[in-house]
Amino acid sequence: MERLEKYYNQIKNSPVFYGMNDEELRGLLECFNARVRKYEKEEMIIRQGDMISNIYLILDGAVNIEKDSYWGRRIIISRLGKNDNLALSFVGSKDVESSIDAITVEDTLVLILGYEKCTSMCQNACVRHKVLINNLFQILSKENIELIQKIENVSQKTIRDKLMTYFSNEAQKNHSNTFSINFNRQDLADYLNVDRSAMSFELSKLQKEGFIKYDKNRFELLS
Template sequence: MDCAFLSCTPLFRGIKAEEIEQLLHCLHAVQRGYKKGEAIYKMGGTASAIGLVLSGSVTIENDDVWGNRSVLDSVGPGQVFAETYACLPDEPLMVSVVAAEHTEVLFLRAAQLLSPCATACGRHVQLIRNLLSVSAQKNLTLSRRIFHTSAKTIRERLLSYLSFQAIRQRSDRFSIPFNRQQLADYLGVDRSALSKEMSKMRAEGLIDFQKNRFELKRP
């Protein structure tokens, strides 16, 4: 396990690499690999472990009974998923977690994470603080999606999302973590209609794009 990498992740921030190995043992950590499209957690099931992406990426998805899919988030290396459900192990999952590419995941047992060891060591206390911070950030992410999808038109939704990415990445040129279908699912629109609107916006000189690379054209 690359403990130096883990020490740079939000969940293990402030914890030395040499201390992480002992923490992983306490948390019953297990590493697993998944192929593209493979479900890591399925909607309706339960989760007892927090997933931390070591490599690759996963998408957080919701499917209704008619097969309509909504992409809620994309999680990349160093980020975690299912932390809320892992802390509430009897709560059925309302989402599925799916590998967007070949992905390696480190699973950490939430029960052990939330129960400090007998000595209440500083590294374990720091880990709990980091988990709270990560959860707060996830709440903001979900709030942003509601903001992006509250607009009535496809153009307004797309402009809202792209404007946020430009501000977040501090550049009018940036990459997004979604392919075209995932972006359509995230914004809650039809893929063909989204592609058509993007082409119109490029023709009007508002944006330029190549796959998942975008550039905003300011007046």
């Protein structure tokens, strides 16, 4: 259990608490019984089948949202990082258990809010709750749009098209044709749903043909 104060500024600036002043935020943190927890590398924060009643906010680190297809194949649905929320949709959907795992890819610090407890208590009373839910709505909207984008990525027919679609999207996010990615090769393959070695092969081909340049995890989109 880590001290909350240490991360107060970061918490304050996260999208979850957007538009709140200090007084409101502190009240909210107390009402939600906020705490900070540290997870080791490769630790599971959420498991398939869990009932989720907490809001999880990543303060630092990286987390994979994964799903095990029934024969051991791993699907990486998304890679989350600082200021992202985990499994928010399962908080919003009452009585639905998590269909995904959340696994840290490195040591990770998470802020945990007991959503259940507070909402049942303060019901219509607290004003902050209204701001919060408004923020959550917007965060979920963004998540939704990113899922659609992911569907676009994995729906391309060839490995080449998947890679180029993914790179285009990354370049756009970074406002630059040069960008680094968080994934290693295996993770990228699991994200794009292709075989790693086939993907590696396609990457070199793309480089030889002059579409991209890369060195380790740094990529450049040419032309």
